[in-house]
Amino acid sequence: MSSTGHESTGHEITTPGRPRLEEVADGVFAYLQPDGTWWINNTGFLAGSRGVISVDSCSTERRTRAYLEAVRSVTDRPVRTLINTHHHGDHTFGNHLFGGATIVAHERTRESVLAWGAPVAAPVWTDVDWGEFTLEPPFLTYTEGVTVWADDLRCEVRHVGTPAHTTNDSIVWIPEKSVLFCGDLLFNGGTPFLLQGSVAGAITVLEEVVAPLGAGTIVPGHGPVAGPELIDRVLGYLRFVQATAKEGREAGLSPLDAARETDLGPYAELTDPERLVGNLHRAYSELDGAPPGAEMDTLTALSDMITYNGGRPLTCRA
Secondary structure, X not given: OOOOEEEOOOOOOOOOOOXXXXXXXXXXXXXEOOOOOOOOOOEEEEEOOOOEEEEOOOOOHHHHHHHHHHHHOOXXXXXXXXXXXXXXXXXXXXXXXXXXXXXXXEHHHHHHHHHHOOOOOOOOEOOOOOOOOOOOOOOEEEOOEEEEEEOOEEEEEEEOOOOOOOOOOEEEEEOOOOEEEOHHHOEOOEOOOOOOOOHHHHHHHHHHHXXXXXXXXXXXXXXXXXXXXXXXXXXXXXXXXXXXHHHHHHOOOOHHHHHHOOOOHHHOOOEOOOHHHHHHHHHHHHHOOOOOOOOOOHHHHHHXXXXXXXXXXXXXXX
C-alpha cells in the first residue's frame, strides 16, 4: 500500500483540525476531516486519467469547497462521478457543488435525501453555518449495486442488504487495491450511531458483508484510516449496546436511565458518547420485535441524548 499525507489548504479550515489527504493506494485518496464528530465526515476519491470518482460530499458549503480544492491539488481532471454511501447530510448536503457530476446511490438513498430536504437550524446541535444549499439528490440509482471504473481500476459499489447505520447504506470496494470506503458503517474513534438503522443489522453487515472482503485498508465515515482490526472494535461496541439494552429492559429502565447507569468502560474514550442513548432506543425497539430500520420516535431519542448531555445541545464544530 502506498500511503502519503498532504495538508489541504482549501478554505483554511483549522477547527477542530485541518483536513488532510492520505493516498491509501496509487491514485486512491482518503480526505480526512478531524475530529470526526457530529457532521464532520470523511470523503475520498479515485483520480483517473479522464476524471475523478468521489465517494461522498461534505456537510457544509465551506467544507465541500475545501474538499474540491484538495481534489484539484492532485488532478486537474473533473469529478465525473459522485457516489453517496447513504443519505445523511454530512455525506450529501454538498452534492450540488460537484458541477453536474453523475450522482450515484442506492434508490432508498435518493428517497431519503429528498425526504430530508434542506439543512435547517435545529436545537439538537449547536449552530452550524451551512452556507448556500441546493437540494441535489442522486439521479442514477441501483437496488443491489453498480460497478464504476477509474481507467482500468474496478470500483464496486454495493448496497449492504439490510438496515445498519441507516436503511440505505452502501460500501465502495476496490478489490485490486484492497481498499474499502465503508461510509458510516464504521467509525474510528467515534461512537457508532444506529438510531436511523439497526443495531442487529449493523452486526450482520459487519460480520457477513464487510469482514469477508478482507480489506487491508478501510476508510471509515469518520476518523482515521484503519485496518481490518477496526471491524472487531466496532462489533464489540455494538454487542455492548445489545447487552446493555437487554439488562436495562429486564430492570425496567428507560433507554436514558439505562445509559445513565452504564459504565462505558473501554468505550468511554469514544467521542460523542451521548449516541449511546439513541442506540439504546433502537436496541430496545428491536427487543420489542421491531424489524431493522423500522420507523420510531427519533425526536424523543434525540431529546434524551440532550438530557444525557447535561441538557446542552450536542456539540457540532462543522
